[in-house]
Amino acid sequence: MDVSILFATRNRAAQLERTLDCYRALDTQGLDWELLIVDNGSTDATAEVIERARQDLPITYLHADGVGQNRARNVAMDRLSGDLVIFTDDDVLPEPDCVRAYIEAARRWPDDVIFGARIEPSFPADTPVWMTTPDFEFATTAFARYQPADREGPVGRHPYGPSFAVRRAAFEGMRFNEQLGPQTGSYAMGGEGDFLRRLAARGYRYIYVPQARVAHVVRAEQTNIDWLLSRAYKKGRGQVYLPSSKKAPKLYWGGVPLKLWLGTLRSWLFFQLYRCLPYAPERACVERGIIYQFRLGQVHELRARQAGVTHNDQD
Structure with a gap:
C-alpha cells in the first residue's frame, strides 16, 4: 500500500464531518491508500459520522481504551499498511494535492524518512489581528503554524502534529509516549516532538515540504x-x-x-x-x-x- 493516514478523534463530530469532506476531495487517483481513525472514547455522534464516511472512503475504524491522543495512536501502529504514514489530527483540513505532494517529496528525497507539511492556522473571524500574524512567535506552539523555510529541503525544526509523514519502515517497533500529549486534565505537551526526536537520533533529517499544505482549524476558545x-x-x-x-x-x-x-x-x-x-x-x-x-x-x-x-x- 502507498499511504496510510492516521488520526485520533474524540467528541468532535461536527468538525470530523468537515474534515472527512476534505478527504473525499483528495487527489488519490492511482494510489492505494487507507485512512485509520481511532475513536478515543467519543460519546457524541462520532460513530455515525464515521460509518457514513466509510461508504466512500477507505476507513478503518478503531477504538482506544482510555483517553489520550498518543494512546489512541499506539492502538493503530501495528495496523498500518502504507509505505508512507501521514500522522494528522481530526481538526486538520488537507489541500486536495497534499498526499500526492508528500509522495512526490519522498521520491525526491529517497534517503530521508521524515517529512513535514506547511501548516497554516485557520482562525475564527473575530480573532485579534496580532494573534494571527506570523511574528507572534507563540503561534507555533498555540496554533501549530509551521513554515520553517521558503523552499523544500532539510530544516532544523521538527514537523508539527497536525501533519507529518514518516516512512513506516523507519519506525518499526516505535511507539508514542503515552504520558505526553493531549489527555484528560492538564498534561505535558510534546508527544509528536518526542517521537520525531527519537527518530532523528537515529540519523534522520527533517524535510520540509511546503507543497503539502494543510489548514489547522483554530477554535474560538483557543483565542482566549x-x-x-x-x-x-x-x-x-x-x-x-x-x-x-x-x-x-x-x-x-x-x-x-x-x-x-x-x-x-x-x-x-x-x-x-x-x-x-x-x-x-x-x-x-x-x-x-x-x-x-x-x-x-x-x-x-x-x-x-x-x-x-x-x-x-x-x-
Missing part, C-alpha cells in the same frame, strides 16, 4: 487569553522531557535549578507589572504571561518528577 496561558504552561511541562545540550545547573532547590526559580519569579513580576499598566498593549501583556506560565510549567514538572509523581497523578 486564559487558553493561551494554559498552553504555555503545558509547553513548559513538556520542555522538561526534551534533551538539552546545556551544562547541568549546579544549584538546585526542591528539585528545580535555582536559576529557573529566579527566572520564574522575574517573569511573574514583569507579567504583574504589565497587567497593572493602564495602557499596556494586550499583546505585550499576553507575551509576558506566556513566558511566566512556560517557566511555571517547568517548575511544576521538575518538582513532580523529584517527588516521583506521574503525569496522571498530577492531573
Whole structure:
C-alpha cells in the first residue's frame, strides 16, 4: 500500500464531518491508500459520522481504551499498511494535492524518512489581528503554524502534529509516549516532538515540504487569553522531557535549578507589572504571561518528577 493516514478523534463530530469532506476531495487517483481513525472514547455522534464516511472512503475504524491522543495512536501502529504514514489530527483540513505532494517529496528525497507539511492556522473571524500574524512567535506552539523555510529541503525544526509523514519502515517497533500529549486534565505537551526526536537520533533529517499544505482549524476558545496561558504552561511541562545540550545547573532547590526559580519569579513580576499598566498593549501583556506560565510549567514538572509523581497523578 502507498499511504496510510492516521488520526485520533474524540467528541468532535461536527468538525470530523468537515474534515472527512476534505478527504473525499483528495487527489488519490492511482494510489492505494487507507485512512485509520481511532475513536478515543467519543460519546457524541462520532460513530455515525464515521460509518457514513466509510461508504466512500477507505476507513478503518478503531477504538482506544482510555483517553489520550498518543494512546489512541499506539492502538493503530501495528495496523498500518502504507509505505508512507501521514500522522494528522481530526481538526486538520488537507489541500486536495497534499498526499500526492508528500509522495512526490519522498521520491525526491529517497534517503530521508521524515517529512513535514506547511501548516497554516485557520482562525475564527473575530480573532485579534496580532494573534494571527506570523511574528507572534507563540503561534507555533498555540496554533501549530509551521513554515520553517521558503523552499523544500532539510530544516532544523521538527514537523508539527497536525501533519507529518514518516516512512513506516523507519519506525518499526516505535511507539508514542503515552504520558505526553493531549489527555484528560492538564498534561505535558510534546508527544509528536518526542517521537520525531527519537527518530532523528537515529540519523534522520527533517524535510520540509511546503507543497503539502494543510489548514489547522483554530477554535474560538483557543483565542482566549486564559487558553493561551494554559498552553504555555503545558509547553513548559513538556520542555522538561526534551534533551538539552546545556551544562547541568549546579544549584538546585526542591528539585528545580535555582536559576529557573529566579527566572520564574522575574517573569511573574514583569507579567504583574504589565497587567497593572493602564495602557499596556494586550499583546505585550499576553507575551509576558506566556513566558511566566512556560517557566511555571517547568517548575511544576521538575518538582513532580523529584517527588516521583506521574503525569496522571498530577492531573
